[in-house]
Amino acid sequence: MANACAPQPSIWAAVWRSFGALPAWVKIWMVVILAPVNLASLAFLDRPSGAWIAALAIGGMALSWIALFYSRGFSKLVSAGHVFPWTPLVLLLIFARPEAAGAYGVYLTVLLVIDLISLAFDYNDARLWLRGDRTAVI
Template sequence: MTRTPHQETTLLRDIWISYRSQPLWVQFWVALILVPVNMASLLFLTEPMGLWIAILANIAMLSNLPIMLYERGFTNFMALPHILPWTILVCLILFARPPATGLYDVYLWVLVAVDLVSLVFDYQESLAWLKDRQRKAPPSA
């Protein structure tokens, strides 16, 4: 099925309205901290483990795009794709820390802090989504 320009505009508007309906602190967190800090990993691709860090940092966010399109906005389900890559990312940086100095070293600490904060919320939202889904599931025979 081909979308008309009106349908695409409506989809983007629905996603924007959903984003703007989030608490103000969430909007700031996502737009000014979470997305920019994870995307900044692309600036360090040539650093030790830089490619892996960029993949793990960004794959979690990119996997939210199909969810946003399907759900026509923000939902708790968007937390689920963050769990595995960002948990691996945080563990990689904390326990197999790549050699880093200067700006890269500072960046890794900021990335860990931001993604750890996000994961606290992501684990809670994922559990809420799974419980809600379980509650809505038809009883088994």
């Protein structure tokens, strides 16, 4: 039986342990693709709608970090953090895409594809969280 007075691991330790418990493909997706593509929006702040696109791209990441710390690990709530900022971002890129040529145009297409893929998982995870699946991966 665990000691109720035993110290809890730091929030950073809990989050790191939870990250380590994720499947390899999820870790690769998040670290190699999802985060870098959304962070790259900062390179285009001076382009048409660049500040809005960066705010929405980074906003989805920020809300997910808040959910990550709230849950003390990767729960379905973390994915839900993407839904609110990235849904308008994707709609903007589909229906009101700014004029973009060269690297910016390519970037907007990559951002749209990556965030659409993410949202396909995120909507389901948000639904599961709302239905009571609140456990964090540990």
